[in-house]
Amino acid sequence: MLTATVYSEAGGVGKTSLTANLGRALSDAGHEVLLIDLDPQDASLSYLLDVDDERDNPEANNLVRYLVGRSEGSLEPIIREAEGMDIIPSHNMLEQISKHLQRRANEAADFGESFNVNKQLLRVLREAGVQDKYDVILIDPAATADTKVYNAIHATRSLIIPFEPTGKGSQSVSGLEDLVLGLEEQLSIDVGVMGIVPNKYKDTRDQQQIITEVQDGPYAVPVVFRERSSLIEGCWNKQCTAFKYIPEHRKRERDYERDTLEKFETLAEWCASEVGLEVMEA
Amino acid sequence: MKSGAGADPFADEDEESGSEVELEDPIETETQRERQDDESKQLPYLYARDNVKDDRSQTPMFIQEDTEDELGKLQRDLEDMLSDDRVYKTDVVEAALLAGIQNPDETAAILRDWGYDY
Numbered sequence: 400m401l402t403a404t405v406y407s408e409a410g411g412v413g414k415t416s417l418t419a420n421l422g423r424a425l426s427d428a429g430h431e432v433l434l435i436d437l438d439p440q441d442a443s444l445s446y447l448l449d450v451d452d453e454r455d456n457p458e459a460n461n462l463v464r465y466l467v468g469r470s471e472g473s474l475e476p477i478i479r480e481a482e483g484m485d486i487i488p489s490h491n492m493l494e495q496i497s498k499h500l501q502r503r504a505n506e507a508a509d510f511g512e513s514f515n516v517n518k519q520l521l522r523v524l525r526e527a528g529v530q531d532k533y534d535v536i537l538i539d540p541a542a543t544a545d546t547k548v549y550n551a552i553h554a555t556r557s558l559i560i561p562f563e564p565t566g567k568g569s570q571s572v573s574g575l576e577d578l579v580l581g582l583e584e585q586l587s588i589d590v591g592v593m594g595i596v597p598n599k600y601k602d603t604r605d606q607q608q609i610i611t612e613v614q615d616g617p618y619a620v621p622v623v624f625r626e627r628s629s630l631i632e633g634c635w636n637k638q639c640t641a642f643k644y645i646p647e648h649r650k651r652e653r654d655y656e657r658d659t660l661e662k663f664e665t666l667a668e669w670c671a672s673e674v675g676l677e678v679m680e681a
Numbered sequence: 682m683k684s685g686a687g688a689d690p691f692a693d694e695d696e697e698s699g700s701e702v703e704l705e706d707p708i709e710t711e712t713q714r715e716r717q718d719d720e721s722k723q724l725p726y727l728y729a730r731d732n733v734k735d736d737r738s739q740t741p742m743f744i745q746e747d748t749e750d751e752l753g754k755l756q757r758d759l760e761d762m763l764s765d766d767r768v769y770k771t772d773v774v775e776a777a778l779l780a781g782i783q784n785p786d787e788t789a790a791i792l793r794d795w796g797y798d799y
Contacts, residue, residue, distance in 0.1 A: 401686075521690055558682070584770065584771065591686045592684055617684050
């Protein structure tokens with residue numbers, strides 16, 4: 400399986416667009432894709448893919464219920480569909496997830512049971528049998544370092560790191576290393592970096608230098624995305640991936656935007672080959 | 682962090698190292714690594730062990746959020762105080778616990794703050 404968390408400590412680097420478009424490219428390549436949105440903020444993956452209508456309905460079944468053990472088994476009841484991908488949308492309850500998980504942990508302790516607040520997502524996914532239905536899971540947690548991202552990393556073990564080639568962006572990568580090192584130690588897991596994905600690249604000398612440094616660094620840099628604000632804004636506006644936006648909402652195809660789609664396809668192929676993914680039997 | 686994908690968390694349990702299904706009993710004892718007796722008597726714990734979980738068993742620890750925050754701060758302070766690049770949180774926790782055990786008067790004072798011995 401290809402399982403990855405798309406994470407950056409810095410906000411606004413294009414994490415959500417990357418998750419959606421990479422997912423779409425993998426789906427188009429014949430893989431069964433599950434996206435998981437752990438970001439309770441309004442402008443998240445669920446909004447981008449137009450599946451966020453139940454976000455503020457407190458009575459709606461949602462992932463948090465599964466994480467605390469109030470809902471069990473199959474995730475079908477909460478899975479939505481967009482552009483050929485399945486998606487577990489986010490829910491406002493995720494804002495309080497730390498509190499809910501801690502309460503559940505305290506309760507478990509009273510009964511002599513163990514309950515690790517950072518390992519619940521993997522438990523939920525395993526109990527739902529996701530490995531039988533999907534060969535790709537991409538998780539988009541919020542940009543904050545809390546139990547949501549810990550659960551995501553514990554459940555996926557691989558990171559895809561969108562990165563803005565500025566000084567601030569470089570800081571965020573080394574900050575991430577600290578975070579992951581701590582997590583690896585606490586959760587007894589090994590985490591791999593599937594790739595660093597420079598985004599919003601502008602052809603300035605400073606940025607070129609940063610890109611070169613990253614490419615020379617220890618992690619793979621499969622593609623570099625240039626600044627494409629018009630396309631990305633259009634996608635947010637129409638609530639879809641670039642793969643849907645361009646044919647449906649662009650009057651004429653622009654070469655450089657076609658390039659962007661090809662880069663997502665290249666990134667998808669690259670990630671799939673990293674884990675030896677074959678297309679699932681229909 | 683290593684380069685390349687991490688292990689598949691959905692692979693069969695046997696094929697995968699390091700990941701585990703949540704156990705019901707609260708005490709998980711790590712398999713003891715065999716070690717020459719002399720070696721472990723001579724070397725300080727930090728150098729005798731192979732990883733931070735060696736010779737340790739896991740117990741759930743129930744602490745308040747404020748204490749969690751103070752632990753984090755203690756870890757940062759210790760990293761400044763000691764010459765090592767990093768001090769593992771697991772070690773900080775046990776060392777702080779031992780410090781409390783070795784100073785019963787101070788431990789009693791904290792319990793009194795919480796309402797014991799009123």
